[in-house]
Amino acid sequence: MSVQIVPGRNTAAVEGDIVVFHIGLRLNRLRAISSWLPALRSMPRMLRELSEDKDSGLLGFKILYGSPRDFYIVQYWADKERLLAYAYQQDKQHRPAWAAFNRRARNGKQAVGIWHETYIVQAGNYETVYVDMPAYGLGAATGHVPVGRRGETSAERLEAGKKKK
Template identity: 30%
Template sequence: MAPTSFKAVFPPAPTKRSALIKNSLTLSTLLVLGGLVQTVVSFILPPRYALLPVVFLLLRAAVLTAQDTVSSTKYASKLGVIAGRISAQLPRASYDPLRTETASPFGSTPAEKGIVVFNLGARFNHPLGMLAPGAKEFADQFTACNRDLLKRAKELGCLGGTTWHGAQAASNNTILSIYYFRDLDGLNRFAHDPVHRQAWDWFTNVFTKKWGYSHIGIFHEAFCAPAGAYETIYINMPPVLMAAGHASIKNEATGEDEWVPTVVEATGSVWRSQFSRMGKAVGREAKA
């Protein structure tokens, strides 16, 4: 009997998600800003009313926290958590829901296709962090590259990406975007894209040479994992990293392109160990 194709967690959809750059303000910065706002309110409102905004926010936070604590399952669902074990797999280039052998967007062997991981990031080596001179212009260039990449995701074979803040420093001044591609050719085409070229020219010719700045560092890493040389497992997690990706595949029945989430159910013996999740022989090493 032929192996059963993996079961997708989400059905194919005509749209895809996009990555967003998160706020980098630290807790101490937020507290200072909150104190500043409260000081301004104290000057504007009478003393007996000045604390009303703070009291309202505290009560609201207490009520919401109590509500989420009582119903932790609903809270996890609200965060997009998928209970149990899931994995991220690269969908086929096409599928046909009307034919049994190709009805699933996924195959039956883990890691049966190679994947390219691209890490692109920046660090703001300045006391003002993302408010430093040139940071806004840099962010505009970075955002333009990200927007262009996601807009051309189908053409470049990009599965999408997620953005993270580094925690090495209390200032959270390092930003990292992690992207996934079907192959190295797509990544190489993005590297030579006019928008990416424009961003690089701005950084070297304007930010560095014309303005004389050096307080923003940039970096990238690229990893090409061939078929059978990587594995993924997520337990009680929302879709994250490769599991947050979407791949463009063709529906042979309709002739239309669809965006398929990379998430599949990870139940059964094939998902129990690292080697088996790489599509290798089951039982060669300890369970994960």
């Protein structure tokens, strides 16, 4: 599998506020497969559904692994309204998966843990740089532009973001 390197110094092609959503799953009891496997399998379906809907608000995501027991996803959203709306939509994948997880969790004796963190980041309070990297993080979610368009240093890029507010 060949990875396309984006040459030079680049920054994410995003302007304005963003929402960073971290979500993870921890296998507390490895042998309790019937408790954690459905939860583990539900996330790819949700990500596929969101990725196929260009109006969902999901800009992109990255799946990371902490240990054999920990699964972790960083998601980038256009706004909190669409993130929250997705969580409650009855006709989408999340709501029934969450209800099923809660039913299993009541009987699962803490076999699986779920966590999430939501960060609403205002323009001017984030900056990015990628040097000779494949598309990654916020840059993978929004595209890249040469660093010079936003400033050569982190401080310059942060200041440029504040001016566009």
